[in-house]
Amino acid sequence: MTRESLLNIAVLAGFLAVAIIASLSGQPYLVTLATKAVILGLAGVGLNLALGYGGLVSFGHAAFFGIGGYAAGILASAAQNYEPLMTWPMELAGTTSMPIIWATAVIAAGLIALPIGALSLRTGGVHFIMITLAFAQMIYYFAISWPAYGGEDGLSIYVRNSLGALDTMDPLTFFLIAFALLLLVLALTFMATRARFGLALAMARQNPLRLTSMGVRPFRVRLAAFVLSAMAVALAGALYADLNRFVSPSMLSWQISGELIVLVILGGVGRPLGPVIGAAIFVLLEAWLGHLTDYWQLPLGLVLLLVVLFARGGVIGLLTGRNANA
């Protein structure tokens, strides 16, 4: 077992331990913070698929995070107000069932990511960064000005959506749900990156010509990675909406795209658990620095700067002293 695998197991176990101990010792807010880190970590794992494994620097993944959030918000508010979601071409009712919401979020994001990815992937490098940003900005301004779902005010869910007989308002229960989904997505990405798809994706990043000569179009592999990545981020978005019981256009803002990138780099690009560790550090920094000073974003910026300048390979790289193996 490599040092990184050991570290990965330790981190996951650490998350679980912190949440359970915090819950038992009557510190529900710590559980909420851990849940936030798990959800942001899940989004980071999704983004890492495009960013780390595919080398596709998307500056617009907030779009998918927000789409996931709105899937949860719209379905839940329709159900809570007993209003049909749509009456044409068929009558559809809202729902508060988490699995249906998750599926809707993932499918909606996938369907939207498909054209966005197909158009964006015609470009590369900085152009790709910017065109993904442009698409996200379009969706952001659409969400702000479209009145049906609250616009800038956002949508309140009031009570968390339901999963079977579980009490999802209980912080630890909700943490465990998010944690289980994180494990599931981690396992799926692990399998995908080890499978032929992962090899093709790595080759599309490192040596697209060779991939072409093997009869595989790099475009299709990249597109698949982009769409899958968007779907995972949307799942995180749906959970984040449930964590806050609220969704608003700020989930779609470019700052969120930036923060998601920060998580991934902070932990270590192209490492399976990098984003999870990055998210944990980010959430801790935010909570800790916020208590020290009104100007807490200043030291946060300094920390990020130091990481990028002196800790190549992110925190995992620092701890294990190895280059990314992806």
Added chain:
Amino acid sequence: MTATLLIEQLLNGLQFGTMLFLMAAGLTLVFGVMGLINLAHGSLYMVGAFAAATAAAATGNFLFALVAALAAAALAGALMEMLVLRRLYRRDHLDQVLATFALILIFSEGTRWVFGSFPLYLDVPKALAGTVRIGSLSYPAYRLAIIVIGVTTAIGLWALINRTRLGVQIRAGEADREMIAALGIDIARLYTIVFALGAALAGLAGALIGPIQSVQVGMGEPVLIMAFVVVVIGGIGSIKGALAGAILVGVTDTLGRFLLPVLLGTVMEPSAATAVGSALASMSIYILMALILVWRPTGLMGS
């Protein structure tokens, strides 16, 4: 709708475009020469505006304020380059995005720490207050001055790049980074100068816009995103492209805000037309950018 109104709106688009050009020129120059993507360019714009407001408050002289803005932004840019960015030229864009994202946080909160949380006062200089008449149109003198300064700067930049020794080095740097080293040029110095030049342009934009907008923390980011749109539309690294892109974006945005509600008003009821029209207008430049990139993936004048 009269012809006068349309001309006025075109002038407005042009003024917006020249301002965007000042921002975009620095961005595209830095990218073309150093291959660096700088999210903190908007912070330099903010530095320029804050320096101008401070200098104007102290001296009451707008020209002095402009000089102060240029100097402060150039200095901030040079420091940024020497302390942080020069370590990132050989890294991938991802590291550059993160580092300059961090710089935004540092600059924004640092500025708030020094200047407080309230917007600063900066007014149009007395000589340029009021309007001038052009035919049947009366147009704010200050906005006209921005157009003039913007166009002059564009010409000056063109002359700098095509007619001076520094320009030759910059063009050589864009074409072939190894070559300028072989020519015995001090690359580190060249990069610092180019970056400070781009920063000064951003600072100039901030100082010019300060008197007609709000001088406050966070003022740089919306402009930064617009400037990126301009750079990408024009073709990254191309000053000519930045100029074309800036005018195109400026005019599209201004006319979109003005014409879309009117056009939609012919097919729907007024209040819905206003709402949908302004929603579409706020997305118009991003739609324009996506269309252009789909048509020409490297932008109008990119290679």
Added chain:
Amino acid sequence: MKRILTTAALAAILAASTATAAPLKVGFISTLSGGGAGLGIDARDGFLLALKQAGDAGSEITVITEDDQQKPEIGVQLADKMIQSDKVDILTGIIFSNIALAVVPAAVKQDKFYLSVNAGPSQLAGKGCDPNYFNVAYQNDNQHEAMGEYSNTLGYKNAFILAPNYPAGKDSLNGFKRFYKGELAGENYVKLGQTDFAAEIAQIKASGADSVFFFLPGGMGISFIKQFSNAGTGLPMMGPGFSFDQDVLPAVGDAALGAHNAAQWSPDLDNPANKAFVEAFEAEYKRLPSVYASQGYDTALLILSAQAKADIADHDAYHAALKAADFPTVRGSFRFGNNQHPIQNFYAREVVKRDDGVVTNKIVGTAFEDHVDAYAAECPMK
């Protein structure tokens, strides 16, 4: 930003009560960083000033302050933390309506009192009103309504109206139109966050309007005022009070002179409590208080008045004590309506330059007396 306050000053506006009060924990969530921080800081400073002046009664109140970064989801997370971990009794402090809409419904469901120092979205004033929710500021439409009403007095017949394309912007223009009796030269929605208004100003000029009413929060308003005064239209400007308040005026200076606006408070409002407040605020913080500071101050006074009458452990008694609104408001008169929003006067103000060069507001008339908001009737509470 957790700061446990232990204030020791003795000056007191509130009479030293018989102090039946149990210690109280207040969570103050506000926007304290980033571009919108000025408003939150003013509300907080006003709030803390009142507690400091209350001496012993104030020092029994523990205030925990946190920064919502102007992001609704952060606001929700902080509210969770304050309720679950800090075990606060009362939440307050939120400036922006979208954050209030995210935080308040969940907080009041958990039986915490929420006292609004600023945001007053219509959703929480009408059907969504709640016994645990008190608004100590205004309902969001009020200042726009008051300006609409006063524009009739000013004799405007053909106003051009302008707001950002988001829910509060639409509420604003609807509020104005509810009381304005003239024609509209035009109605325009701009992009939220837009800072260049050349295109809109050209349209205003071409529309033949006799006045312009706008609601543009924060930096948007500053930009508009500067650009509009520079465009030489000569048309009078009017807006809600917060478009011409003490966070905006120092940044625009002479450009705003002569503009009319409406608010429930003004630094020159003539009553002893207000005089003392303005003086104390200037002495403490070296700047004029804004309307946000006055609302923060009144909110703290309201809490102090309830503390003097009831114990937070007795929820119903505390509710009654809050509802009584028995505090020396800086607004002259204040009481709660059935939906627990203020019934108060709204004044027309004009931006003037004082002899010492400070640009500020002067009351020139009364737009409404004892104004009730438009949503009170929809609220089922009595």
